[in-house]
Amino acid sequence: xxxxxxxxxxxxxxxxxxxxxxxxxxxxxxxxxxxxxxxxxxxxxxxxxxxxxxxxxxxxxxxxxxxxxxxxxxxxxxxxxxxxxxxxxxxxxxxxxxxxxxxxxxxxxxxxxxxxxxxxxxxxxxxxxxxxxxxxxxxxxxxxxxxxxxxxxxxxxxxxxxxxxxxxxxxxxxxxxxxxxxxxxxxxxxxxxxxxxxxxxxxxxxxxxxxxxxxxxxxxxxxxxxxxxxxxx
Numbered sequence: 001x002x003x004x005x006x007x008x009x010x011x012x013x014x015x016x017x018x019x020x021x022x023x024x025x026x027x028x029x030x031x032x033x034x035x036x037x038x039x040x041x042x043x044x045x046x047x048x049x050x051x052x053x054x055x056x057x058x059x060x061x062x063x064x065x066x067x068x069x070x071x072x073x074x075x076x077x078x079x080x081x082x083x084x085x086x087x088x089x090x091x092x093x094x095x096x097x098x099x100x101x102x103x104x105x106x107x108x109x110x111x112x113x114x115x116x117x118x119x120x121x122x123x124x125x126x127x128x129x130x131x132x133x134x135x136x137x138x139x140x141x142x143x144x145x146x147x148x149x150x151x152x153x154x155x156x157x158x159x160x161x162x163x164x165x166x167x168x169x170x171x172x173x174x175x176x177x178x179x180x181x182x183x184x185x186x187x188x189x190x191x192x193x194x195x196x197x198x199x200x201x202x203x204x205x206x207x208x209x210x211x212x213x214x215x216x217x218x219x220x221x222x223x224x225x226x227x228x229x230x231x232x233x
Contacts, residue, residue: 019222020223022224023189023228026224031182033216035218040216041178042178043172043216043217045212046170046193046196046209046213047168048196049204049209052169053167054203056202058165058201059165059196059199060162061141061195062143062155062163065159065160065176065191065192066159067184067185069159069177070176070180071112073112075153076115077092077114078120079116079149080097080117083149084097086149089150090150091154091157094110101127104131105126113156114138115149115153116138116144117145117146117147118145121145124138161173161175190229190231194231196209209226211223211226212229
């Protein structure tokens with residue numbers, strides 16, 4: 001068995017015996033043990049009582065975190081004419097049509113969010129096998145297939161996070177940076193949990209939120225009391 005490094009050992013000792021704590025306690029623990037040489041991302045993972053293989057149990061949506069993600073998001077937009085100009089003016093990093101499709105088909109995917117106007121979907125549809133597995137395929141359900149290109153680009157740049165349940169019913173996302181104030185991280189976490197709660201599908205049976213945990217990029221995780229994670233509002 002590999003020998004644990006001093007930092008890993010110290011983190012595990014700090015987390016020992018800590019489980020199902022409040023959001024505030026969890027954030028304090030994670031921040032206090034995020035000691036990497038870079039600004040670690042604070043990540044949330046939620047185990048949901050759903051089976052995404054069934055259409056009526058799929059969980060997906062978006063949430064605009066009140067304090068942003070701390071991450072620079074590169075946005076690509078498939079559009080032509082005035083809508084392409086609108087995307088560029090709104091701050092999109094890459095704008096194109098067939099030329100952008102060829103770039104992506106060639107293996108260059110230099111963006112974190114992909115937006116398209118509805119008329120571009122016949123072109124974007126050809127990229128399903130490339131963009132789909134990376135969760136980058138534009139989808140009207142999360143507002144990335146839209147004629148309101150300006151709003152979509154600004155939302156993506158302003159801290160909007162997309163979420164989608166994986167095969168095992170797990171939803172995860174980055175909810176800020178370890179350098180954020182504790183209060184801002186708490187607000188972001190509650191906003192994310194609330195959004196997932198509101199996205200509960202009609203087919204979900206039994207306990208919907210089974211487990212919620214947060215961690216930093218290089219640190220251990222800590223579980224949060226589910227009842228405390230959901231906002232009282």
